Amino acid sequence: MDKSHVIDALHALAQETRLDVFRLLVKQGEAGMAAGDIAETLGVRQNTMSANLAVLARAGMVRSEREGRVIRYFADFDGMRGLLAFLMEDCCGGNPQLCQPVLDEIVCAC
Amino acid sequence: MDKSHVIDALHALAQETRLDVFRLLVKQGEAGMAAGDIAETLGVRQNTMSANLAVLARAGMVRSEREGRVIRYFADFDGMRGLLAFLMEDCCGGNPQLCQPVLDEIVCAC
């Protein structure tokens, strides 16, 4: 992931509704969620949500699949991976003791 | 780290100059770098850089120490840790196979 792509991803997540959407979709996992259900769940109008989903999709943080009339959205774990990898890329400028605590914190609860 | 704090951190990093600053300071590690040197290194005017450093500092992504006339900035690894921990918090909504590849990618090069 290049720098401008990373900036798009950070920008997409740096807004309350979109961060909520992303985390909701992360929780939904492989089930994903229909655009309308996302809007209703988060109490956001349909077209506002559509615009926000488009921002997340352009940034590679979510992807979508049409299912008949419904468009189902999913968190894009590849995008997430690229973002975190970039942010940690140079974490060890010769001082492992600085970055190790950061890595230790990122422990999956699964 | 709570949600609004996370949004501040994401917003702070979602801009080219500030992302460059953060990564520069990550590379500098414990040495940090004087505000003026950061501005000169990145080719940004001194007051523009000051404003950007203030955004990063408010977001908890950098911290500073005065050394005589100079103010030296450092990446804040605690802030970084909080941000990444929040983003990964719910990565395992019952499907470890989704999040494991994300975690595998975040491997420190040290």
Place this chain on the structure above:
DNA sequence: TCAATATATCAATAATTCTTGAATTATGGA
């Protein structure tokens, strides 16, 4: 083909953010 449903797009306004020149504050040295 027509109506209903789900979602996206458009255009306009409101709000926020970025950059910059100018002014200000803080420190150290002569």
Place this chain on the structure above:
DNA sequence: TCCATAATTCAAGAATTATTGATATATTGA
């Protein structure tokens, strides 16, 4: 104390972004 240096703060204009009502597109079923 006065000057030079390092950095911050202020105010204003330009640019970007968010939200919304209205409209358009796509799909399904009658």
